[in-house]
Amino acid sequence: MPRRPRSRKSNVRRRKSQRQASWLKRSLASLLLIGAFVLAVYVSYLDYTVRQQFEGKRWSIPARVYASPVELYAGYEISSKNLEDLLLELHYRQDNQLAGEGSYYIKGGQINIRTRAFNFGNTPQESRKISVSFTSGGIAGITDAGTGESLAIVRMDPVQIGSFYPTRKEDRILIKLDEAPQTLVQGLLSTEDKDFYNHFGISPKGIVRAMWSNVKAGGMVQGGSTITQQLVKNFFLNPKRTLRRKLKEALMSFILEYRYSKDEILEAYLNEIFLGQDGASAVHGFGLASEFYFGQSLKTLNLHQVATLVALVRGPSEYDPRRNPEHTLERRNIVLDAMHTEGFIDAQQLSEAKKQPLGVATVIHRSANRYPGFIDLVKRQLKQEYKEDDLTSEGLRIVTTLDTRIQDTLEKSIASKLKHLEKSPKSNDLETAAIVTRRDSGEIVALAGGRDAEDTGFNRALDAVRPIGSLIKPVVYLTALEYPDRYTIATPISDTRLEIPAERGKTWSPDNYDNQEHGVVPLHSALAHSYNMATVRIGMDIGLAKVANTLKSMGVSRPVDLFPSFLLGAQPLTPLEVTQLYQTLAGDGFATPLRSIRAVNAADGKALQSYPFTVRQAVDPAATFITNTILQEVMYAGTGHSAYNYLPQNMALVGKTGTTNQLRDSWFAGFSGDFLSVVWVGRDDNKPTGLTGGTGALQIWSELMRQVSKKPVSLVPPDNVQMTWIDAASGLLSNEGCPGAKLMPFVDGSGPSQFADCGASPESGESWLNNLNPF
Secondary structure, three states, rough: OOOOOOOOOHHHHHHHEEEHHHHHHHHHHHHHHHHHHHHHHHHHHHHHHHHHHHHHHOOOOOEEEOOOOOEEEEEOOOOHHHHHHHHHHHEEEEEEOOOOOOOOEEEOOOEEEEEOEEOOOEEEOOOEEEEEEEOOOEEEEEEEOOOOOOOOOOOOOOOOOEEEEEOOOEEOOOOOOHHHOOHHHHHHHOOOOOOOOOOOOOHHHHHHHHHHHHHOOOOOOOOOHHHHHHHHHOOOOOOOOOHHHHHHHHHHHHHHHHHHHHHHHHHHHHHHOOOEEEEEEEEEEHHHHHHHHHHHOOHHHHHHHHHHHHHHOOOOOOOOOOHHHHHHHHHHHHHHHHHHHHHOOHHHHHHHHOOOOOOOOOOOOOOOOOOOHHHHHHHHHHHOOOOOOHHEOOOOEEEEEEOHHHHHHHHHHHHHHHHHOOOOOOOOOOOEEEEEEEEEOOOEEEEOOOOOOOOOOOOOHHHHEOOOOOHHHHHHHHHHOOOOOOOOOEEEEEEEOOOEEEEHHHEEEOOOOOOOOOOEEHHHHHHOOOOHHHHHHHHHHHHHHHHHHHHOOOOOOOOOOHHHHHHHHOOEOOOOHHHHHHHHHHHHOOOOOOOEEEEEEEOOOEEEEEOOOOOOOOOOHHHHHHHHHHHHHHHHOOHHHHHOOOOOOHHHEEEEEEEEEOOOOEEEEEEOOOOOOOOEOOOOOOOEEEEEEEEOOOHHHHHHHHHHHOOOOOOOOOOOOEEEEEEOOOOEEEOOOOOOOEEEEEOOOOOOOOOOOOOOOOOOOOOOOOOOOEE
């Protein structure tokens, strides 16, 4: 039977179906090509991202700021209790075996210590075991515990007092893979990624193994993510758990494995993994975690300590050894069991390690601003030479001049004294600023920017520009004494009312604080009792410009308004500037720039910069010696005499009070043989405080110096200064046996030539220090 031809309608349907199939194939092919192109572009983007971050500067390491290291030696005045307090501040732990760095124990009146290694730049300090013995006055001797040899000096590792963090507050101590304990790598491979050296970023076998282990254990004991995946999650991605992020994680893991070696990946992992939280700062990497939890470097850890750190990988919060010690101990033992199963440790090692307690140190908090006022000063000085990015990302190690014991004493003195001063109805809402330096070097050992030690706001020590009152007077008298043919320590000065022409036909007439005139007084008495009228007479005679030049020579660069009121302290300065001024007096006329930094080292300990002691002659040493002699009279018999209610008179203190109009500012600046301190007390709103320099700032100064100062002042006269006995009443020559005779310094040829009624011939004092007589 012949075939029946298809209908035209059927052929149309067939051709349409063929066209649709062809279109669908073309569309799918186009979509696949577009998808492949998009995937290729995306993979290329991820590859670029991985290489940019992994090959560039991987981490921003904050700068670490350290206090001045404590040096121990025979004769150092520190008790056994105070040394133990220092060790606790350094987060040393008690360990009778001294098994690791940063450990100590006390036995038979001795403190046995295993110090930490620390790189001081050009002088790396190795860890060593020492024994420190004591007498009632301090350290009797230090011996090397290994050899028994006596040690002259041992420098302790310094206390970290702060950090300069980048915007993202992370901290870490970078380590090299070959520096990591072998047990750490073994522990990670046993529990986190058995197939690390065999897979290409993702391990299907590891995922199956982890699922099976967790089912058998009835809980989460093993993870399925590889070390590479964990690194990608920590280093490149956010913590959100989405399918898109998991796909991105897988692709980046493949790229990382393709581009870099296993050792490079593992080393990055050791430094990146998140292992805890220190306040607002995240603890990353095993190097920092070792110090954070055990107070010692990673290379010194024992097996059980390493296993504890590995346990943290699974969850730093869940397995925090300080908050959940039992849970952490359980996880640590799982890590040890896994290491034994994999053959990394034997049965005896496993048993011994499991017997050990966690042994974590007390909380080690690395505050970013433990002493915010001082840290502020350090950062300002560093910014003169370093960029902000260098300070917050290069891991600089900055050794400062701060003495934490003096700083703590200053803060306690401020707290107790301000509370006492505010009991007066006229004194409330007081604020303060204070700076303490070493007299011989200008190193700043303590600084308070306000009464609240933790306040990070306005730093009054650096930024409060206030009139300094009578603190300027020693500059006026020193300037005059540089002209010994016109002014000596005994020159008669009229302390009587005077009028000085001012603007628009007006006159300016200064008054004394007691509103009295004192007639003709010797120059030393005018300064000792802070007489305003006598001071203005001297300053106007010498010239305002000369006094201003002396101020500049002594280290104050701030512009000065040359009005007569400048002679009485109308010139405003900051406490830091006042400290620089008085540091020159304390330096016997030689100016020493104030320093807060000793050295800046790179992250690896290499010395980058040191700040050596520098000195220059600023003013005449003879005039400075005579001025300081008078400032001793200020303390013995003048406005600073109440300091001797706190300190013994043989300290021979040098100092000056300062008070401004309407009792708005209370100042005191002075020094002992070892320390110079400047204190300001006032109100931020500039209202009266009801306090003079003697009733306010001096009280804080005295309380502080009572606790920290050990050395009396020993003023040594220059060769051109002779000590001569004179009659105090007339200023004429006398001798030691005459009533009212005083031993006073004079520049050669400037002393009196006539004799008082008592005394046939002047006898030069054999020693000004031996014959020091309170004025």
